[in-house]
Amino acid sequence: MDKLPNRFAPYDDRTQPAFKVEGYKETITRVPMQGFYKRPATLTEVTGPLNLARKLDADLSDLSRAKGGGRDGKDGARAMGQLIFVTGRLLDEDGSPVRNSIIEVWHANSAGRYIHKMDAGSPFPEDPNFFGSGRCLTDHEGRYQYISIKPGAYPVPNHPQRWWRPPHIHLSIFGSGFMSRLVTQMFFPGDPLNAQDRILNSVPDPKGRERMISRPIPMMELPRADVVGFAHDIVVRGSRATPMGI
Amino acid sequence: MGKFVPTPSCTVGPFFPAHYFGPNDNDLTVTSNAAGASSKRAQGTKIYIAGTIYEADRVPRWNSIVEFWQADASGHFAHPNDPESSKADPDFMGWGRRASEDDGYYDFITVKPGGYKDPLTGLVRAPHINVSIMGSGLMRRLVTTFFFPDEPANAGDPVFNAIPDAKVRERIILKPAKFPRAPADALCYRLDIVLQGEDETPFFLD
Ligand SMILES: [Fe+2]
Numbered sequence: 001m002d003k004l005p006n007r008f009a010p011y012d013d014r015t016q017p018a019f020k021v022e023g024y025k026e027t028i029t030r031v032p033m034q035g036f037y038k039r040p041a042t043l044t045e046v047t048g049p050l051n052l053a054r055k056l057d058a059d060l061s062d063l064s065r066a067k068g069g070g071r072d073g074k075d076g077a078r079a080m081g082q083l084i085f086v087t088g089r090l091l092d093e094d095g096s097p098v099r100n101s102i103i104e105v106w107h108a109n110s111a112g113r114y115i116h117k118m119d120a121g122s123p124f125p126e127d128p129n130f131f132g133s134g135r136c137l138t139d140h141e142g143r144y145q146y147i148s149i150k151p152g153a154y155p156v157p158n159h160p161q162r163w164w165r166p167p168h169i170h171l172s173i174f175g176s177g178f179m180s181r182l183v184t185q186m187f188f189p190g191d192p193l194n195a196q197d198r199i200l201n202s203v204p205d206p207k208g209r210e211r212m213i214s215r216p217i218p219m220m221e222l223p224r225a226d227v228v229g230f231a232h233d234i235v236v237r238g239s240r241a242t243p244m245g246i
Numbered sequence: 247m248g249k250f251v252p253t254p255s256c257t258v259g260p261f262f263p264a265h266y267f268g269p270n271d272n273d274l275t276v277t278s279n280a281a282g283a284s285s286k287r288a289q290g291t292k293i294y295i296a297g298t299i300y301e302a303d304r305v306p307r308w309n310s311i312v313e314f315w316q317a318d319a320s321g322h323f324a325h326p327n328d329p330e331s332s333k334a335d336p337d338f339m340g341w342g343r344r345a346s347e348d349d350g351y352y353d354f355i356t357v358k359p360g361g362y363k364d365p366l367t368g369l370v371r372a373p374h375i376n377v378s379i380m381g382s383g384l385m386r387r388l389v390t391t392f393f394f395p396d397e398p399a400n401a402g403d404p405v406f407n408a409i410p411d412a413k414v415r416e417r418i419i420l421k422p423a424k425f426p427r428a429p430a431d432a433l434c435y436r437l438d439i440v441l442q443g444e445d446e447t448p449f450f451l452d
Contacts, residue, residue, distance in 0.1 A: 006327050006366070010451050016254050017385040026383025029302040030441050036451040039408035042364040044376050044391075047325035048315060049341035054277050055268060093250045106263050114261040118309065133263035170259060177325065178315045178376055179452075183387065185256040202385060203254045211253045235250045 005092050005238025006046050008179035010038075015211075017202040023161035024198055041179065048177030052102050053137060060134035063105065063148035079130035081110025081149030085227035086214065089142040090173065092180070093239040097142025103234075104172035105146055106133035112152030121157065147227065153193055166193030166200070175236035182236050187213045189230075211235070260382040262311055262345065272344040274314065274356035277337060288338035290319025290357030294428040295392070295420060295435050298350040299379070302442040306350025310381040312439075314342040314354055316374070321360030329365055352439075355429060361399050372399035372406060379439065388449045392437055393419050409448050417447055 019031045052058075064083055065076045086105075090098040108114050111124040115132040130149065138144045151167045169186045187194055194200055194213065203209045217229030268279030275288045301307040317323055317340065324334040338357065346352045359373045372393060379388040391405050400406050400419075409415045420435035428434045440447050 004326055011252065011255075011386075015251050017256060019385055021385060024383070027385065028383075029305070030307065030381065030383035032388065032446055032449050033442055034446050034448070036449055037408050038451045039391075039405045040367050042366055042369070042371055042404065043323060043328055043362065044315065044317065044371065044374065046327045046366065047323040049339050050325060051339065052341065055271065055279055055339065055341075056266075091250055093252065095250045104266060106261065106266075108261075116261040116264065118260040131265070133265055170256075170261070172258070172262075177327070178378075181313075181378060181387065182253065182255060183258045183380055184253050199256060199385075208251070208254050211251070212256070234253045237252045 003240060004176045005094070005180070005240055007239045007241050008041050008045060008237055011237065014205045015203065015208040017199070018204070021198050021202045023159060023163065024156075025159060045179050046177055048174065048180065050100070050176070052174060056102060056135060058102050058135045058137040061136040061146040063131065063134040063146060066129040066131055077129040079109065079149045080127050081130075083227045084148055084150050085145065085217075085222060085224070085229045086148070086169070086186070086232060087143065087145035087217075087229070088232040088234060090138045090144060090175070091142055091233060091235050092176065093235065093237060097138070097140070098175050098180070098236060099138055099140055099142060101138045101176070102135055102174050103138065103144050104133070104135050105148070105169060107148070107151040107169040108132070108154055110149050110152050112154035122154070124152070124154070150188070150228070163196055163198055164193050166191045166197050171234070173234060173236060176238060180236040180238045182234070184234070185212060186232050189213055189216055255386040257382060257385050258311055258380040260309060262309075264345075267343065267345065272342050272354045274316070274338065274340065274342045274354065277339050286337045288318065288357050289335050292355065292429065292432045293358050293435060294353065294355055294425060294432040295375075295437065296351065296353035296423075296425050296428070297436050297438040299346045299352060299439045300350060300441065300443070304440075304443065307381065307441060308346050308348045308350055310346040310352070310379055312344050312346065312352050313378040313380075314356065315376040315378075316340050316356065317359040317362060319357045319360050321362035353425070353427065355432060358394070358433070364404075367404055369404045370399055370402055372397050372403040374403070374405070379441070386452060388441070389452050390418055390439070390447055390449050394435075395419050395422065405450070408450070414448050417445065
């Protein structure tokens with residue numbers, strides 16, 4: 001079996017979002033006030049579930065089609081919107097591929113509406129052919145890919161300081177262990193709403209923000225002619241201890 | 247430190263899909279969500295852990311995503327970083343997930359984890375469960391660890407003792423309890439999770 005990461009330094013605050021985000025009122029009442037305790041990493045922290053596909057269905061990589069409630073995207077009617085193909089590699093801090101890892105993908109439909117009871121008050125229409133969530137598994141190179149439709153923007157509801165969330169895709173990634181767990185969002189390059197999104201811009205380091213924005217894939221490099229392609233590499237925490245004496 | 251920088255975390259938001267939850271995701275004693283799957287269950291003492299999640303001012307917090315990660319009943323992990331991974335229970339994955347309900351209630355069925363001598367620090371870890379909490383308003387996940395009552399090993403546990411104040415440590419010790427929803431054959435414990443407040447749950451630097 002591969003040697004997996006066993007070193008997990010705390011995140012660098014400059015490259016990660018602030019806990020409190022101005023205008024995002026839920027960050028005021030849900031973030032601990034009493035600070036965080038530093039603890040050593042032991043076996044429970046450096047291990048994690050490697051076989052989640054036993055329990056979670058990982059073969060849901062076409063979000064653009066609904067069939068049987070949308071769980072099987074192989075055929076069925078297609079959701080409205082621009083078809084997109086998203087691919088990239090899942091890497092650790094050494095740049096090594098994270099293999100066989102589940103990536104959960106969910107996002108709004110092309111009108112900016114989620115299938116969720118929390119979005120029942122949305123002014124935007126549901127799309128009966130868009131289920132809104134899927135999963136894929138990384139391969140031996142750490143590569144993942146999925147097909148979907150481009151999500152629409154939506155306004156953050158019920159906030160004193162409203163703003164538009166730019167089109168984005170939510171990602172939940174397990175990596176090689178408890179300390180590699182990452183929940184993040186992927187944004188689209190060149191979207192004018194990116195500059196005003198309080199969530200994207202809560203990361204102080206501009207390079208950190210760039211790590212959340214995908215890149216366009218030239219059409220001739222795409223596997224098919226009906227999709228707009230976006231490349232997005234993702235790095236999860238974890239490195240391997242340098243051997244003694246090096 | 248490696249040369250690649252981790253992608254920034256971002257809030258899970260309010261719209262984590264309900265479809266992501268299988269019927270057994272919060273039951274760690276089984277390894278499948280399929281109906282009629284093998285009835286083999288994890289070895290060990292079956293336990294039920296439940297409680298309420300609160301945000302500031304003791305307002306119940308629903309729609310929080312809670313995840314468990316723990317050793318099997320003998321203190322092993324099915325992961326190559328565990329030198330004794332070959333001894334891990336094949337019918338135990340150690341992972342579970344649950345969204346808190348409208349009144350903030352969460353619950354898990356699992357087995358009591360074993361303690362172990364930690365190969366990284368050389369110290370003895372008391373039986374414990376690592377817990378992640380994600381949700382709208384949390385730009386990063388929160389992590390804490392649950393411990394068991396009346397465990398002599400708690401006194402030497404390096405994570406338990408990373409919290410200097412005994413009063414604060416008490417907030418992550420499971421409390422024996424009874425719940426109408428618990429399986430009849432499970433030992434039951436309660437632990438409320440307070441995201442913010444005077445009696446805030448201690449969370450660890452992630
Ligand atoms: Fe969103």
